[in-house]
Amino acid sequence: MVLAAPFSPPAANLPGKPFVPKWVPPPVTKETHNFAKLQSIDLSLLDSEDPTVVDKLIQQVKKAIRDDGFLFLENYGISLEQLHRQFSIAQYLYNNISEEDKKRLLFNPETGKWSGYKHPYGFKRHQGPPDGIEQFNWYKPDWEDINRTPTCLHPFMDEIEAFCNYLTQSVNRRLLRLFSRVLELPDDWLWDNIQSHGSPTGEGYFRHALFRPVKRETEEASKGLRMHGHTDFGLTTLLFSVPISCLQIWGRDEQWYYVPYKPGALVINIGDTLEIVSGGHFCATRHRVYKPPADQLQEERLSLVLFNSSVGDLRMRPATESPLIQREGCVEDQGIYREFKKRTAKADPPTNREWREIQIATCTDPTDTEHNRIGVHQTVINGKLMHQREYMGMKVILPV
Numbered sequence: 534m535v536l537a538a539p540f541s542p543p544a545a546n547l548p549g550k551p552f553v554p555k556w557v558p559p560p561v562t563k564e565t566h567n568f569a570k571l572q573s574i575d576l577s578l579l580d581s582e583d584p585t586v587v588d589k590l591i592q593q594v595k596k597a598i599r600d601d602g603f604l605f606l607e608n609y610g611i612s613l614e615q616l617h618r619q620f621s622i623a624q625y626l627y628n629n630i631s632e633e634d635k636k637r638l639l640f641n642p643e644t645g646k647w648s649g650y651k652h653p654y655g656f657k658r659h660q661g662p663p664d665g666i667e668q669f670n671w672y673k674p675d676w677e678d679i680n681r682t683p684t685c686l687h688p689f690m691d692e693i694e695a696f697c698n699y700l701t702q703s704v705n706r707r708l709l710r711l712f713s714r715v716l717e718l719p720d721d722w723l724w725d726n727i728q729s730h731g732s733p734t735g736e737g738y739f740r741h742a743l744f745r746p747v748k749r750e751t752e753e754a755s756k757g758l759r760m761h762g763h764t765d766f767g768l769t770t771l772l773f774s775v776p777i778s779c780l781q782i783w784g785r786d787e788q789w790y791y792v793p794y795k796p797g798a799l800v801i802n803i804g805d806t807l808e809i810v811s812g813g814h815f816c817a818t819r820h821r822v823y824k825p826p827a828d829q830l831q832e833e834r835l836s837l838v839l840f841n842s843s844v845g846d847l848r849m850r851p852a853t854e855s856p857l858i859q860r861e862g863c864v865e866d867q868g869i870y871r872e873f874k875k876r877t878a879k880a881d882p883p884t885n886r887e888w889r890e891i892q893i894a895t896c897t898d899p900t901d902t903e904h905n906r907i908g909v910h911q912t913v914i915n916g917k918l919m920h921q922r923e924y925m926g927m928k929v930i931l932p933v
């Protein structure tokens with residue numbers, strides 16, 4: 534197998550590029566309680582010429598995605614310095630975006646896409662209570678038309694685009710190869726059959742996010758929550774590990790744990806599509822964004838995320854050609870897979886596009902005290918408070 538070439542971005546100092554102050558990683562928390570222990574996968578081992586090394590890697594991945602549904606990825610081809618340059622560009626965006634661009638590029642989630650600028654007042658186009666979260670999301674039309682992107686970023690589009698191309702074409706392709714191998718399918722099976730292609734992010738999207746500290750009213754309304762417990766709807770999500778600890782995952786022991794900071798590492802989470810395609814052998818990662826430990830409450834948190842989406846027209850079903858599924862069957866007690874299976878027995882399951890767009894269009898805010906109540910979007914199951922939504926006749930129940 535050919536060794537994956539490392540990332541080689543366009544130069545930062547080309548003529549015409551303004552100076553971008555360096556992003557300085559904020560201090561790491563001193564808190565050590567409630568932090569998850571996650572497996573770390575060395576992606577460069579996939580290119581080892583020793584088949585026993587590759588086999589061991591596949592077994593390690595298999596265990597991590599069945600047990601945690603979450604893993605760290607290291608040695609995937611992007612250096613810490615190259616990564617910090619991308620964080621510096623994200624920081625530059627929020628220091629320089631004009632008020633006019635914020636209005637002109639305002640998102641419209643009712644369309645089922647996050648595309649554009651998210652104001653820090655909730656996940657609807659009209660402004661609700663402040664949530665302190667700003668985002669810019671790049672979808673296919675935004676890559677194709679520079680007028681749909683913030684003017685202050687125009688000089689850096691070459692670097693942003695190269696970064697996303699590397700993440701999808703190299704990192705995600707190799708990651709899907711690992712997952713295809715776990716399913717005992719040909720190396721590019723998931724890449725060729727399920728992953729969407731074209732534009733740097735296919736039908737998925739790239740995001741620059743900034744979480745600013747919130748006022749007491751917001752914290753009280755949301756009970757410290759910044760994004761509801763959820764699973765991502767696509768194949769894989771590539772998140773960069775960041776120093777401000779807000780991302781939490783739901784452990785097997787039914788508790789929330791912070792994801793620790795591992796400089797340079799990618800945090801990989803498994804989306805709904807992958808859970809269904811794997812017949813429940815992979816577990817979609819339940820995660821949420823919560824307030825950080827006390828010593829980080831006043832810090833700003835930058836987060837870069839790349840969401841890899843499956844082909845929108847496909848209706849998901851388990852890959853019955855997988856020898857693993859043929860041998861062991863499907864894992865019937867798994868959350869979203871079980872719901873899809875129930876629905877498939879009665880009618881066609883939704884397409885991937887329908888599945889992702891309905892969730893975006895009907896997303897509610899953690900500060901929404903009208904819906905976040907027992908009997909509305911919350912319920913108690915076995916003594917635990919759960920968030921319960923129904924999309925196209927399918928129930929999604931997640932811990933609050």
Ligand SMILES: O=C(O)CCC(=O)C(=O)O
Nearest residue numbers: 742765772780820822836
């Ligand atoms: O910013 C993060 O760490 C996570 C965000 C997230 O889970 C999402 O946008 O789906």
Ligand SMILES: [Fe+2]
Nearest residue numbers: 763764765820
């Ligand atoms: Fe997520």
